[in-house]
Amino acid sequence: MRTLKQKKLTIKHIILEKTGGVCSKCGKPLPLEKTTIDHLIPKYRGGTDELSNLIPMCKRCNKQKGSRIVGVEELRYLSKAAHEMLE
Numbered sequence: 155m156r157t158l159k160q161k162k163l164t165i166k167h168i169i170l171e172k173t174g175g176v177c178s179k180c181g182k183p184l185p186l187e188k189t190t191i192d193h194l195i196p197k198y199r200g201g202t203d204e205l206s207n208l209i210p211m212c213k214r215c216n217k218q219k220g221s222r223i224v225g226v227e228e229l230r231y232l233s234k235a236a237h238e239m240l241e
């Protein structure tokens with residue numbers, strides 16, 4: 155049986171693959187345990203918990219971002235495929 159913790163790690167792994175293992179904003183390499191997951195479109199703006207709305211970010215960028223919406227142009231390290239999903 156898979157634990158909730160394992161499930162979360164799997165999700166993190168999938169999200170981290172969107173950038174090839176770096177922060178989607180600053181490009182810093184992110185080990186799995188230091189990855190924070192952020193909503194591309196905040197929940198209060200109608201964003202969902204779908205994988206397509208989640209992006210990997212380092213703690214620093216996540217903190218800087220706060221609750222504002224990140225412009226797609228700021229997410230230089232997000233893969234092209236992920237960008238296309240946003241359009």
Ligand SMILES: [Zn+2]
Pocket residue numbers: 177178179180181182211212213214215216
């Ligand atoms: Zn960062």
